[in-house]
Amino acid sequence: MKLSFQLAYKNLIGAGLRTWLNVAVLSFAFVIIIFFNGVIDGWNQQARIEGVKWEYGHGQLLNENYDPFDPFSMQDGHGILPKEAAGNLTPILIRQATIYPEGRMVSVVLKGIDADQSVLELPTKLLQASDAEIPVIIGKRMAASANLKVGDQVLMRWRDGNGTFDAANITVAGIFDTDVGSVDNGQIWMAISKLWDMTGLDGHATMFVASEGYEHKLIQGWKFDSQEELLSELSKIIEMKKTSSSIMYVLLLAIALLAIFDTQVLSIFRRQKEIGTYVALGMTRMQVVGLFTVEGSMYSLFAMVVGCLYGIPFFIYMANTGIAIPAPTQEMGVTIGERIFPAFGAGLVFGTTLLVVISATIVSFLPTRRIAKMDPVTALKGKLI
Template sequence: MIFLWKQALKQLLQSGAKTWLNVLVLALTIFTMIFLDGLYHGMHLQMKKILIDSWVAQGQLWHQNYDPDDPLSLDEAHGPTMNHPSLTPILILQGSIYPKQRMVSTRINGIPPEQKTLSVSFTALRNNVPEGYVPLMVGRRMAKKLKVKVGESFIIRWRTAQGAFYGVHGIVVEIFQSQNPEIDSNAIWLPLYELQLMHGTPNHASIHISATPEIPPATSIWEIKTQDQLLEETNRLVEVKQQTGLMLIAILMFMIFLSVFDTQALSIFHRRKELGILMALGLTPRQVMGLLIMEGLLYGVLAFGLVAVFGGPVFLWLETNGIQIPGDVDSWGVAIEQSLHPSYTTYGFVKTFLSVSILLTVASYWPARKVGQLQPTQAIRGNWI
């Protein structure tokens, strides 16, 4: 076995530029595979972290009529709050606001200013405001859309629980920063007790956000939404992105297959006499086939070595410093930061190593099959079956 590995390595080194060209192309493919796998994994982790910290937490309890995709149902989707220390109640209503003589339909969210479950602080909602006004907070995206600044006010209109429309002046006490469009885009935030009073539903909420994995049991009107359920849409989005990357990887892998297959086929044809001599000296056709397969696998070993030496520092730098995304990510409508940090895993490296090894084995075995039909005397004469 050691003899075969030595012969395989000797043959590759003797091939010179042809060998290193194949190794370089294969190394670029391996680098791309590892990079894309780390990029999508890092993006997935980043999106999950943002959503969990700013909205999903450890899970939620939804009112049985609550549907975030149906704004017309929000006025009826609320019930008595559940008194539990790990739950943060939030009342969500549909309403309209009138900044700069414009009407904008929006979600009106009421949240306890003292809550500690979400990463965004709403303590500014306790600030004193002029009589007749209510304090409100908006996200950076919403403030940009409304063209409002801290200290400016506008009218908020909603429909009360009794069906009457009512309005009040709200004053912006803070503009918060969040990469989660769920709590930023098309939403304003008021103190929970103020919104309950305005709506005429004291001690009511639309959802509860849990600070601990031990979510209180569901009731007749409150349904449990686990963290996995709330992140399902994000997981699907990342899967779609990964499938797009797999198409590129498949094209690169096919090119590598053709390159190695062509190299091995030509090598076997030009080395007919050499292979015949090896079999005449005692090597079986199976051993000669193994020698050719080892040569193909050595392309992968050299390519992985090249990626480790030159690509390793690049991967480390990208994971540490991140990749700056050009343009404004706010317009993407997903929870992602301006700097994307890839995350590389042992599973990703092993998956890449195994897939490339299998590809090289098949690409080398396919043309080497004819060696099993090769007679030593015929090969030495230069004949080929």
């Protein structure tokens, strides 16, 4: 086996430019596969962390009449949770409302939350610090779309618990920056105690966000979604993105492997006398097949080395600086930051390396099967196989 590696190494180095062209193409495919998978994994990690910090907490307890995907369920989808079951839960009351910035009519989702809460990253302390009559906080995207800034007042209309319309001026007490569009776009946050007074729904909540110490028990009229269930939609998006990106990986890898396959076919055709000499010197046909297979698989090993030379600095740079994401992309409702920082885990690198090495070995073996059928005397004469 040692002899096979030595001969394969000398043959590849002796091939010169042909070898390094194959190595360059294969190393490029290797680096690109790791990079794009790293970007998707980085996006997944960031989105999950931000989703838990800003929206999901450690799970959500929803009223059975409330459907997050049905805005018409907001009117009646609320209730009072028994006090003995309310431990480690932060209440949120959700109502529909309309604001009128600069004479425009903008539909919004009005959410009341405990101003003392610490489960979510929302800066609800600003609601306590404000001396406005009805202080609210909004996200930067909401502020941009409504052209509002801290200290601005705007007229808001809402319905109380009986369905009667009411209106008053609200004051923007703070603007927060988050990557989670579902707590920003079209959302207005205020103290739940103030919303109770405005709607007459004292003690009511549409949903509760669980803190770390919460242990769920079955509660009639309420349904619990765990953290993993809430993140499942994001996981499906990530998996779909990985599947669609795999088409590009397959094409890149196929181009590189096709170059190796062609090189192997040409090598066997041109080195018939060499093959016949190996057999005449006592090597079995399978040993010669192994020699040429090792030679082809060494392209992948060279590609690993070359890929590391320019890939590692590139990966380090991208992991530190990230990739800028256009602003319109962040308004699609999917959790995505202004910059995505790729995550290059050991599993990703090892798995990609294994894929490239195995693929190169298989492709190198396929043309060499003809060696096992050849006649050594014919090969020594240099005749076609």
